[in-house]
Amino acid sequence: MIRSLSFVFFVLISIQALSQEKVTLNGYVRDVSNGEELIGVTVYIPQMKAGTMTNPYGFYSLTLPKGTYEVQFSYVGYSAQTVTVNLQGNTERNIDMLGESTMMQEVVVSDKRVDENVVQLQMSKNTLDMNRVRKLPALFGEVDIIKNIQMLPGVITAGEGTSSFYVRGGSADQNLILIDEAPIYDPSHLFGLFSVFNADVIKDSELYKGGIPARFGGRLSSILEVRTKDGNNKQLSGSAGIGTMASRLMIEGPIKKDKSSFIISARRSYVDLFLRAANNDNLVHFYDVNAKLNWRHNNNNRFFAAFYSGRDVFNFGDQFGFAWGNRTATFRWNHLFNDRLFSNTSVILSNFDYKLELKDPVQGFKWTSNLEELSVKNDLSYFINTNNDLTFGYHITGRRFSPGRISPNTEASMFKEINLQHMFAIDHALYISNQQRVSEKITLDYGLRLSIFQNVGSTDLYLYNDPQNNSRPVRTDTVHYGAWKNIKTYVNLEPRAAIRYMLADGQSLKASYNRMVQNTHLVAAGTVPVPFNTWNPSGYYLTPQLADQVALGYFRNLRDNTLEFSAEAYYKDMKNVTDFADNANIFFNQDLSTEFRQGKSWSYGLELMLNKKEGKLTGSVGYTWSKTMRKVPGVNGGMEFPANYDRRHVLNIQAAYDYSPRWTFGATFTYSTGRPVTVPTGKFEYENYHPDVITERNGYRLPVFHRLDLSATYSPKKNDNRRWKGSWVFSVYNAYNRQNPFTIYTRVTKNKDGDIIGDGYTKEARMIYLFPILPSVTYNIKF
Structure with a gap:
């Protein structure tokens, strides 16, 4: 090093x-x-x-x-x-x-203007225009960048009611989500009705699907980088919104004009307040707070401190309750060594935790888990000349994984206290890359990232006679590792390369290759990651996941740069992807490492995008054809199977029309083929027990998914004697009341009155639908 x-x-x-x-x-x-x-x-x-x-x-x-x-x-x-x-x-x-x-x-x-879509080197990257996003329909009137990301080509969603997204064949845990450089491990509020990102404080957001710069690492599929505003250093200003389910307030202003500033925002839902007023004990709410301070000492030194805290709380009377949340803090120093050498040094804290409680005198228990992370990063940019921009840096991250602690919450509880072992890891990364303008037609970006991952103590490592045996493995020995003692080290090189070749005016070809390494693994048994899934580091039994992706794209401008067209094809090969053996036991299992299975996955597809950013009518049309398959020993009989987020065809349309200075109308439409699910194909009888027979993983597909959302924004004429300006946003989610299937389950066949039909053994498949037509209204204020 x-x-x-x-x-x-x-x-x-x-x-x-x-x-x-x-x-x-x-x-x-x-x-x-x-x-x-x-x-x-x-x-x-x-x-x-x-x-x-x-x-x-x-x-x-x-x-x-x-x-x-x-x-x-x-x-x-x-x-x-x-x-x-x-x-x-x-x-x-x-x-x-x-x-x-x-x-x-x-x-x-x-x-x-120079159109970045054609001229810039970076491909497989989407930057969200917040002014445009605010004109589009939003669930319950709350602008959500995650929902807009799910409308991009190459991005697939599992369905409604989730903030999870899947990029070019990768699973949801293979996306690195950053807010002011700090990782967010669960981006959802209210199980995906909202996301953790408050649009009022977002300055910039970018999604990298491929050609990922060398400064990023740690995930296989994508990087979502969100930066919040620094705060208005000219004058005091703010905004607020009162919506159907939540309200928010943001204030920003100078501490010392042109020198330092602050911004703070808060958001809270109030469903629980209505329920409490109705004497309902089922209380559900979320809140989040963003804050940021910055101080410009001089043009060579600037300091930032950014904070985020968000939490969801669910209480269902005296039965059970659960909660989860993210907290982050980023301390950043920008320093200019000289006219060409720029440095950013960051110290980053992140914590994700969840709690679950069953409130029963006999079966009651409390379950807590969390993941803590501390990072120090130094990123440098050296502007060599007009043809070469060099970036390099070093990152180190320490993590503590606390997968679970269960304890009785009453003296009569049947549960005993169980503590799953803490796990510790240190992640090092050293990178360097250069963007080189070879000629007017050719621009290159090439770099290398060195990843060094250490799984360390203090912990007890269990050894087994045959850990990959599908029957219950037997422990043969226990090895104790003291604090900071190395258990396993993995070293991987991650090469990155990209090229842009200019064709005629307004056209270019681009190609990219990147290798990504992921040293953390999400322990999840279902399709949609929920807060109660836990993370594990690579180590003695788990090998880091690897992904190699190549992409080729054609980019062209039409009608004097008012229309942008792009077509990208990609192929991604993934190794050591983590899955679980059939019928795995993943909850409070001290021998969880014996349930892991690792195999390979591959994905390829074509993404088309037509974008209009100027004029009264703006919007985009995106289409994706893709295929994602997996093959994991010990899963599905060792045969390949489609990933449970594999959707072959996805069409997304977004449009906003500025009808007049007072009225703006918006619409979004999405269509996708059904995703695979696993359902029983039969049953058998054993001593009056009738278990299901499952012959194939993800062998059935749900019906197609499609939905139309509409919105109208009314901005009354501003009174010149008032500093503040208000606007009304009316929106309709699922305008034609489509019953889109979220998932499927089987039950004993019943009639419409709920009575069992026949011998009580025959089963039927039932769909679960989430949202019918949902109108909402929001009043927004700026001052």
Whole structure:
């Protein structure tokens, strides 16, 4: 590792020596109205036919020969700017851009822009435009980026009522979900009716499905990176919303104008308040809080502190209750070493926990579990010249897995206290990558990530005579490992590469390859991850999961850059994917490692996307054809079977129409073929016991899924004497009342009155449906 870092700095010093005749232009690009740094702004110099983009912290740097240049700054939704710079020495130039929300009528946004869809190197990446997302229909009127992500090509959902999503054949636990760099292990509220992301505080969100940059790791399928706003450092402002099921409030403003700022938001559902008022003991609610502080000491040093806390609580009278939640904290320091070398250092805390309680005098118990994580990261960007941007860094993460503790909650309880062992792991990563502009037509991105994973003590390791035997294995020995003693180490290299080749104007071809390594495994028996599934590290019995993905794409602009079209094909090969043996016992099992089975999975597909971002009518049409299969020894008789989130055809349509300055209408439509499920194919009798016979894993498919949602937003004319502005959002979820099947189960055949028909042994399949037509109204305020 030390040798690798020494080599990196040797390269930097060598390049610096070769380019001393040049000078550097750098700075930050910000929103003029609130001081927020803008991510991904295109900085282009026509004379050089070269440029760059602002990094995730709004910083840019260009090294050029001395001279006078016109520098163009362009960003979707902002007025393009051109500045003239006489570059005779290293120069700092910060740019304030005028956004849609602050434009006067006489300001015209340039309709001639460099279209990132074609020009940028990155493929298999989607950036959500929050202004556009807010115009689309939302369940119970609550804008949810997860629901919008589920509408993207290559992304599949298990159905309604879940925030889980599946990307290019990967399972839900193979998505890394980040908020201000901190991982979120369960992104759902109320079992997926809402997500943990409050749209009022979101600054930027990006989903990487392939061609994943080397700075990311730890998951096989995708990276969802969500960044929250830094807070308005110009003036005090805020927003609020009162909805059908939840309300929210956000306030932001300067601590010291242009120097430091804050933002805080809170959201809570109030179904429990109505139920309590009706003397109903079944109380259900969720809440979450976001907060952030930032301080700009000078242009070379800036500090951030971001916090998130969210929780769901379910209480069903004196019967049972459960709760789960995420808490994160991120402390970040941005430092500019010189005109070209930018550093971000982060200390990150994350905690996910859940609790379950059965309130019964005899069968009562409490069950608690959690996963704690502490990370330290240092990411550096070195802007070598207009043709090379180098990024490198080191990450270290420590995790403590507490899979479960069960204890009696009454003296008469039949349960005894059981503590499943804590598990500990240390994850190291060292990476380096370079984005190189070879010519006007060809741009490359290549890099390497080194993953070193250590499963460590303190713990007792159980040894078995045959751990993979489907009958009950027998323990043969126990080996104790003290604190921090190494149990198992895995070292993996993760190469990454991407290329973009420009064709005629407005067209390009792109290709990418990435290897991903995942050292954590979700212990889940069902299709949809619920909070009561637990995580395990790789170790003595579990091998890290690996994925190799290649993708090829064609990108083209139509009608003078007003329409974007893309077509991407991919193939993903996954090794050591984790499943469970048939009839596995996964709850409070001290010998859980004997229930794991690891095999292979493969997925391939085609994704088509047509996107319209400008004009009164905006929207997108996306189509995905894909196939995902698995083959795991000890599962399904060792034969291959479709993954339980395998949907062959998915069509998604989104549209928003600005009818007038007062009214905006939105619609979304989704259609997908049914997902596979496992159902009994027969039964047999044994001593008056009639168990089901299951002959095939995921051998039956549910009916097709389709749904239409509608919305209308009314914005009354603003009173110039009032600072605040209100709007009404009316929405209808499942407009034509489609009964979409969520899952299927079998029961003894009964008539419509609930009486058993026949001998009581014949069974029938029954569908479970979740949501009928659901109208909602929300009142939003900005001030």
